[in-house]
Amino acid sequence: MKKIKLLALCAIVAGFATSCQKDEIANETAPEVSIELSDDHKAGLLAAGITAEASYKTIELLDGSVGKYIVADDVRLPIDLFESGEFRLGTTEDGNKQYRTNNLISSGNRTIDILGFTGSCCALTSNMRTGLQWAVNNYNRINSTLNFRLTFGTNFQAADMVVYNNGASGAGGQAEFPSGGRPGKFIQINAGTGTFGGSNVNNVNEHVIGHEIGHAVGFRHTDYARRRCGGANEGGGGVGAIHIPGTPTVNQWGASGLDSDSLMISCFDGSEDGEFSNFDVVALEFLY
Known part of the structure; x- marks a missing residue:
């Protein structure tokens, strides 16, 4: 039986891929329009614990609506809710975070x-x-109050969460x-995910989709400082994501306790098994 894990993803860099990659939307959907962020929005992102490269994007969703977003890695923040302060994150005393x-x-x-x-x-x-x-099977095996009911079809209006190929x-x-x-x-899944990983492709898709579901239920990346995957620190000092009790902490200097097997790690290389780590389970059961 599969063990239970909860990891993270981001872009293709030096042989590593990340679930949080920012590729253009395909021809089936409206093109994204990208311009540089205002100083106020840059400051707001820092207050939200996000310092990864970000931009404005206008995206047509499956329901035909056109949303205006700030996009940073694999996370989209609706501009109206962002400006309301809804996505401002809490702080910790010592800057150690493991991320919700x-x-x-x-x-x-x-x-x-x-x-x-x-x-x-x-x-x-x-x-x-x-x-x-x-x-979905992995999430439903966890002893939590979350219960996913999966169907396949086109009635996205009635769904709470929609996973589609962008x-x-x-x-x-x-x-x-x-x-x-x-x-x-x-939740958008890049078309290239469907063939990534060779003979391990189903586990890679399990990993990528499980990772993105993790964001949709409130998780940040485990390697907040990009200690494992490289790239920009997602938020410095004592500003940003909230540490989940019972899980390892890792500060911006990469000092302690990174759960390198977590589903919410920000990159992947095609060898993943798609399962939650033990600390992913601890985190999920603590929050829900």
């Missing part, structure tokens, strides 16, 4: 109808569908944090 947002799913919204999209524009591939099923090149994905007590709804 202030935005969690309220007790009345923890039965989550999750849809694997099969419509003509953005259908999940067979490998993506397998990865989604395995990822047609973008490269392996990885993108998700939203919870908002208003509900999970982040739209």
Whole structure:
């Protein structure tokens, strides 16, 4: 039986891929428009514990609505909610963090109808569908109050969370944090994920999709300082994500206790098994 883990992802760099990769949306959806962030929004991102490169993007979603977002790695923040302060994160005394947002799913919204999209524009591939099923099974095995009910189809309006193929090149994905007590709804999976990892492709898809679901229920990256994967520190000093009791801490100097097997690590290389680490389970059971 599969063991239980909870990891993270981001872009293809020197042989490593990240679930948080920012590729263009495919032709099936409207093109994204990207301009430089204002100084106020840059300051707001820092207050939210995010210092990774970010930009504005206008994205057409499956429901035909056009949303304006600030996008940083594999996380999309709606600009209106961002400006309201909803995504500002708490602090810790010593800067040690292992990462959740202030935005969690309220007790009345923890039965989550999750849809694997099969419509003509953005259908999940067979490998993506397998990865989604395995990822949902992992979450449902955990002793938590979250209960995922998975279906495949096109009725995304009725779903609490929708996983779909955005047609973008490269392996990885993108998700939203919870908002208003509900999970982040739209999870995009890059088309390249469907074939990444060779014979291990289903586990890679399980990993990427499980990682993005993790963001949608409120998790940040475990390697907050990018100690393992490199790249920009996602937020410095005592500002940013909230440490989850019972899990290792790692500060901006990479000083202590990184759970390198976590599903929420910010990169992947194709060898992943898609399972939660022991500390991922601790974190999930503590929060929910």
